[in-house]
Amino acid sequence: MTxxxxxxxxxxxxxxxxxxxxxxxxxxxxxxxxxxxxFYVLVHIPYGNIWIYExxxxxxxxxxxxxxxxxxxxxxxxxxxxxxxFALKVKDDLQHVSAxxxxxxxxxxVLAGDFVSLYIFWEVMAVSSTFLIIASRTKASREAGFxxxxxxxxxxxxxxxxxxxxIQKTGTIAFDYIGLSGIESYLIFIGIALNAAxxxxxxxxxxxxxxxxxxxxxxxxxxxxxxxxxxLIRTFxxxxxxxxxxxxxxxxxxxFAVLENDIRRVLSYSLMNQVGxxxxxxxxxxxLALNGAVAHAFCHIxxxxxxxxxxxxxxxMTGKIKCTEIxxxxxxxxxxxxxxxxxxxxxxxxxxxSGFVSKSMIVTATVNEKMVLVYLILxxxxxxxxxxxxxxxxxxxFFGHDSGIRAKDPSWNMTLAMGIAAFACVxxxxxxxxxxxxxxxxxNYVPYTGAHVVGQLQLLMFGALAFALLILSGYYPPExxxxxxxxxxxxxxxxxxxxxxxDKGLNAINQVSExxxxxxVGSLSTFFKSAVARIVLFISVNIWLALGYRDKRxxxxxxxxxxxxxxxxxxxxIGVAVSIIFVFLIYVLI
Amino acid sequence: xxxxxxxxxNPKNIKRLLIIFYCSLVILLIAEFFIHPHPAFFFEHxxxxxxxxxxxxxxxxxxxxxxxxxxxxxxxxxxxx
Numbered sequence: 001m002t003x004x005x006x007x008x009x010x011x012x013x014x015x016x017x018x019x020x021x022x023x024x025x026x027x028x029x030x031x032x033x034x035x036x037x038x039f040y041v042l043v044h045i046p047y048g049n050i051w052i053y054e055x056x057x058x059x060x061x062x063x064x065x066x067x068x069x070x071x072x073x074x075x076x077x078x079x080x081x082x083x084x085x086f087a088l089k090v091k092d093d094l095q096h097v098s099a100x101x102x103x104x105x106x107x108x109x110v111l112a113g114d115f116v117s118l119y120i121f122w123e124v125m126a127v128s129s130t131f132l133i134i135a136s137r138t139k140a141s142r143e144a145g146f147x148x149x150x151x152x153x154x155x156x157x158x159x160x161x162x163x164x165x166x167i168q169k170t171g172t173i174a175f176d177y178i179g180l181s182g183i184e185s186y187l188i189f190i191g192i193a194l195n196a197a198x199x200x201x202x203x204x205x206x207x208x209x210x211x212x213x214x215x216x217x218x219x220x221x222x223x224x225x226x227x228x229x230x231x232l233i234r235t236f237x238x239x240x241x242x243x244x245x246x247x248x249x250x251x252x253x254x255x256f257a258v259l260e261n262d263i264r265r266v267l268s269y270s271l272m273n274q275v276g277x278x279x280x281x282x283x284x285x286x287x288l289a290l291n292g293a294v295a296h297a298f299c300h301i302x303x304x305x306x307x308x309x310x311x312x313x314x315x316x317m318t319g320k321i322k323c324t325e326i327x328x329x330x331x332x333x334x335x336x337x338x339x340x341x342x343x344x345x346x347x348x349x350x351x352x353x354s355g356f357v358s359k360s361m362i363v364t365a366t367v368n369e370k371m372v373l374v375y376l377i378l379x380x381x382x383x384x385x386x387x388x389x390x391x392x393x394x395x396x397x398f399f400g401h402d403s404g405i406r407a408k409d410p411s412w413n414m415t416l417a418m419g420i421a422a423f424a425c426v427x428x429x430x431x432x433x434x435x436x437x438x439x440x441x442x443x444n445y446v447p448y449t450g451a452h453v454v455g456q457l458q459l460l461m462f463g464a465l466a467f468a469l470l471i472l473s474g475y476y477p478p479e480x481x482x483x484x485x486x487x488x489x490x491x492x493x494x495x496x497x498x499x500x501x502x503d504k505g506l507n508a509i510n511q512v513s514e515x516x517x518x519x520x521v522g523s524l525s526t527f528f529k530s531a532v533a534r535i536v537l538f539i540s541v542n543i544w545l546a547l548g549y550r551d552k553r554x555x556x557x558x559x560x561x562x563x564x565x566x567x568x569x570x571x572x573x574i575g576v577a578v579s580i581i582f583v584f585l586i587y588v589l590i
Numbered sequence: 591x592x593x594x595x596x597x598x599x600n601p602k603n604i605k606r607l608l609i610i611f612y613c614s615l616v617i618l619l620i621a622e623f624f625i626h627p628h629p630a631f632f633f634e635h636x637x638x639x640x641x642x643x644x645x646x647x648x649x650x651x652x653x654x655x656x657x658x659x660x661x662x663x664x665x666x667x668x669x670x671x
Contacts, residue, residue, distance in 0.1 A: 450625030
């Protein structure tokens with residue numbers, strides 16, 4: 001039954017390669033059919049582990065199908081469809097190809113049942129998303145894209161080192177719940193948390209996403225962070241550390257969001273804030289909290305995609321996206337304005353909009369666990385979200401001062417994509433049951449109670465009152481053409497030393513590329529194996545020293561680990577090789 | 591040329607909107623007396639707690655953001671220098 005179906009990830013990735021050879025309507029229809037085909041497959045596959053391939057003595061599982069992976073699979077495919085529809089008229093194959101490979105590799109990550117295929121898809125995701133950032137073809141986007149890939153490669157190395165140690169310890173590449181214990185789990189945790197933009201590993205997100213094209217940012221907003229959320233639910237549910245990281249993430253970014261001038265940077269910070277809610281849910285780890293995290297990821301992908309689509313439409317039609325340069329656009333872009341307000345109401349968790357039925361599950365979970373402080377932080381953040389994403393984004397874009405710009409609503413496909421997303425946000429808000437049915441655990445949760453609705457409305461509306469009074473009194477911080485420093489300052493500006501490090505790193509990477517170009521495939525794999533071996537050794541030796549291993553015993557342990565990796569017992573380096581081949585493919589085809 | 595929307599160019603409309611907004615706030619405060627409460631923590635027994643908390647959250651947010659701005663705000667070309 002399953003043998004005649006292709007894994008969704010492979011459908012996306014293989015189908016993407018043909019895109020540059022098609023033209024006009026055929027191309028549009030072809031691109032829209034890719035997610036439809038993948039959706040068909042996902043609906044028709046049975047639960048369990050499927051698509052198992054033997055590779056270098058390991059069993060790769062490309063389909064771990066259960067309720068958790070299915071719900072993420074569905075939403076990623078839906079979002080891929082909306083993103084493709086939104087970008088349908090873009091005349092740039094680089095964007096189409098990399099966006100679809102990016103979506104496919106995310107599906108690969110979500111359905112992967114083993115660490116090897118997970119890692120390969122993980123690296124493909126990092127590389128393909130980089131192309132979406134540099135697709136703007138500006139100096140700023142190239143530089144941001146470079147910083148982005150560098151940060152993600154480092155994150156990937158942490159993940160890889162953790163995976164290698166994990167395989168050495170357990171003897172299997174299959175993974176499920178890991179939990180925070182032992183060095184390998186922390187390495188894996190750091191690798192995943194970086195992709196979730198967990199503070200303090202977050203600066204790549206507000207640095208890179210606002211530099212994408214009007215359409216590519218829609219893809220970026222959906223996949224990387226939420227696939228990391230999926231993995232955290234899978235591997236580290238109930239890790240208390242996540243509650244505190246999440247609590248930081250829900251409130252620190254909103255201060256930046258209030259100050260930011262660039263609408264897409266505001267949205268990037270609010271994205272982090274929303275992921276923070278999910279991390280809190282994962283950290284609590286009860287059935288209600290995990291359900292809440294999954295539901296919130298589902299809704300968040302839709303309304304955040306919608307908000308980035310609205311911002312993208314404004315950027316596309318006016319060429320501007322800074323609060324100081326736009327305003328009063330409701331006059332000629334009424335539909336975009338309406339959809340943006342729906343997205344804003346959803347992210348603010350207004351009753352009858354999607355955020356309300358998902359976020360409230362996480363908040364209720366903190367109540368059930370009697371976490372007063374976390375509860376108060378989440379409520380503070382809820383008011384703050386409404387303030388910057390719910391009011392500031394639509395207000396300064398579509399109302400506020402009249403900038404004199406008279407741009408029209410965007411083309412039909414962009415408007416339609418926003419319309420579908422907006423409809424979904426309202427539908428889920430009004431009829432949450434279909435979403436609840438998809439969640440991993442049985443839901444006994446009723447979002448619409450009198451106390452809950454009134455409490456939430458009071459919180460939001462009186463927050464709005466504060467906004468209104470502060471604006472009217474002139475105390476509200478004015479929009480200023482400026483940038484705000486974040487922790488990326490440390491690797492962008494902290495003296496010449498950092499620059500030197502980057503420069504040296506760059507040269508090293510160039511050196512590697514040169515070696516590959518010479519075409520010695522054999523030496524390639526040896527190089528990566530030994531590089532990984534050295535990283536793993538470095539980490540391990542320090543731990544062994546701390547544990548009191550000395551002289552001969554240390555030597556034996558070192559020898560054994562090194563041999564294991566070099567003799568190919570470890571699958572290290574495959575991912576790196578795949579991503580390099582991928583880079584070649586993109587350049588050769590386009 | 592399509593007709594432009596301009597309902598907020600008229601100050602009267604903005605005034606009307608604000609009046610509706612203020613009325614809804616009053617209704618929300620009154621509504622709390624007619625619902626079945628299930629307070630999460632002891633402080634939620636106080637009527638209007640959410641309203642006060644929401645209001646002061648936003649005031650505090652703006653106040654702290656203004657202080658933060660003194661530290662982190664730089665000119666747009668800061669990183670190009």
